[in-house]
Amino acid sequence: MHDVYFFNTMGRSIQRFEPLHDHTVGFYGCGPTVYNFAHIGNLRTYVFEDILVRTLRRFGYDVTHVMNITDVGHLSGDDDTGEDKMLKSARERGKSVLEIARFYTDAFFKDTERLNINRPTIVCKATEHIQDMIDLIRRIEANGYTYFAGGNLYFDVSKFGHYGELAGLQLDQLKAGARVEVDPHKRNPFDFVLWFTKSKFENQALLWDSPWGKGYPGWHIECSTMSMKYLGEQFDIHAGGVDHIAVHHTNEIAQSEAATGHKWVNYWMHAEFLVLDKGKMSKSSGSFLTLQTLVEEGYDPLDYRYFCLGGHYRSQLSFSWEGLDQARSARLSLVDRVIALKERAGTPAPLPRLGERPMRYREAFDEALADDLAMPRALAQAWTMLKDPEMTPAETLALVLDMDDVLGLGLAGAERRETSVDAETVRWIEEKIQKRADAKKARDFATADAIRNELKTRGIQLEDRPDGTVWRLTE
RNA sequence: GGCGCCGUACCCAAGAGGUAAGGGAGAGGUCUGCAAAACCUUUAUACAGCGGUUCGAUUCCGCUCGGCGCCUCCA
Incomplete structure (x- = not known):
């Protein structure tokens, strides 16, 4: 077991990772809303989560990785009055919500597979956990954190003492409503909906009976519900994109802890954005690249994985075709080296029998990983090791394949095309x-x-x- | 208005209070009929600018300029 240090958004500092239970880790990563294709910016976050899981496993932890599939409750609007994204997508494409969800869920996993991202241990859909959500909302309600207004059940943030701690929000200093009209039913602009009842969707799918009327759940509640269902009421790590800090995760914490009355998650980890020259990649700005687009441009999905490995997950990474070209060149060169090593070494040397010099590289590589997943440094170690003339091909091969357990570049299967x-x-x-x-x-x-x-x-x-x-x- | 991040060579990108990883690209060389591949060598007296703290800062602090993110659906 290797010591690991992570940057915890809660507290904004590097902290030694100590799991709740010994050698096991409960990890929840926010999954996709399956109303459209994932773009490569989204995918960067999943590569990061994959590196996180692979690192923990390398260090001997038994990781249970849970990922949600959001197929209801995520609204398209800027406030809590928009249409559900799933319904909107289904309506626009003339398909059923179920068809849309299945199609984009499949597309998502096809992408992650091409990126060598390991499947989560548990993948759970929001629509299959409605009753669990209702049960959780009832607990929140029973504890006095809710109010009903205008047909919706709201979470009352003023009842939750340290609301906004994760994001460092100070309610009185935020200019809520500066850019978005505040829902007049809210007592506080930061209150959010736990359960919607909207008559205008009466004839559509995605409506469930509930103690508050026929309707559907708020977006945030699914993550609280499903994470606790599969990982327990307190677990180790929760991750997602930085954009989720201020709203989604902040609200998740409030409702989860309001329900249970105790701490929910120990470590929060957030991946920074992939940005373009003009800013972040987003579906609304039109700068929306999918993995498939990259493939059609002649790149291997793993070129993009390598590209992601070149930057630290907590720094914005600027995407450019030139950068992707560079990643491809580097990756191909790496693959060529591995192939050459295989031809020269035959079988890799058994890891336990590696000498001191190779093991120093391995330790340096692991140190980088353990230092808040410093992939660029880990990669640099791999390259330095590959070019070390003092190592035998069998040693180098063994080590590079060992490192690839985390890098995930498919080097074990590398062969001449x-x-x-x-x-x-x-x-x-x-x-x-x-x-x-x-x-x-x-x-x-x-x-x-x-x-x-x-x-x-x-x-x-x-x-x-x-x-x-x-x-x-x-x- | 509030919160936060970033600015390192041609490009991407690490890093540390004591003198700058790695990759890509380029240059020179070895090899070759010539190439390619491979290998070797090489490429920032300096980390946006200006001040301050310090024996010493690019790394700490302040300001300025520039870029970006969040506060609103979003990885």
Whole structure:
């Protein structure tokens, strides 16, 4: 078991991680609202959470990772009066809410899979936990934190002593309503809805009976409900994007602790945004890139994963195609090295038998991870290790594969892409190589170079090595 | 109006009160008929600007300029 330090948003400081129970970790990561594709900014956060889980597991913790799928309750508007995002998307696309949810949930996991993001231990849908939410709301209500107004059940933030602690909010200094019209039914602008009853959605799906009338849950309650259901009323880590600090997570804390009467989450971790030149990536500004777009532009999804690894999760990372190109070059070079190591070393050296020098690299790599997931430093360690001439190929291979347990770049499965070329093409290429060899032997370099160029235009690069000519795909 | 972050070489990006990781790109070299690949070497007297604290700051403090995020659905 390795000591780990994380930056806890609660308290805004690096803190030593101490799990509630020994070797187990309960981790809840806010999942997607499945009304549209995830964009690469969203995906950055999931890469971060994946690194977090992989790191904890590497250090010996048994992690239960829970992720929600928001398929109801998340409103599209700037205030609590907007339409549910799922309903809106379904209406606009002429599909049922169920179809929309299934489609985008599948798309989401297809993306995360392509990024080598491990599946959470438990994936739970909001719509399958409505009764649990109602039960939790009733506890909050029984404890006196709610009021009913205008058809909605509200959480009364003034009853919750340290509301806004996570975000450092001071209620009296916030200019609530400066940019958004405040719901007139609210006693306090920061009150939020636990349960909606909206007659205008009477004939639509996503309505459930409740003690407060037919309606649907507020967005925040699902995370409180499902996290506690699967991880217990107090658990270790809750993560998400920085945008969730001030509202979503702040409200989650208020309602959760109002229900149970005790502390809910010990460590809060938030991933910074992926930003473009003009600011953050968002669906409304039109600068909305999906992983699929990157693939269509010729990138491997793992190029994007590598790109994410290049920046610390608590710093904004600026996306650019040039940056992605650089990530691709670096990743391909890494893969080439691993392939070469496999060819030279055969099987990796057994980890326990590695000597002092390799183990120092491993320790440095782990130190970086343990220091609030310093991936750029961990990556730098990996590169330095890869270039160390004092190490044997078997040692280097063993270590790089070991590190890849966290990096998640699929290095164990790395192999020459040439193996995917069909036999007929291989035969054709080999004939060309033979003809070129003959030309070279006759010192007819013009012909030799012509053949090499012909192959090059077809994406096949020839390399003359001491023991003969080999070919490889360039794209 | 409030809260917070950032500004490091051509690009991305770490970092530490004592003299700047790593990657990409570039340059030179070895090898080669020439290439490619690989390997070797190389690329910030200095970390936006100006002050202050200090024996010493790029790293701490203040101000200025510039960029960004949150306070409103949002990873």
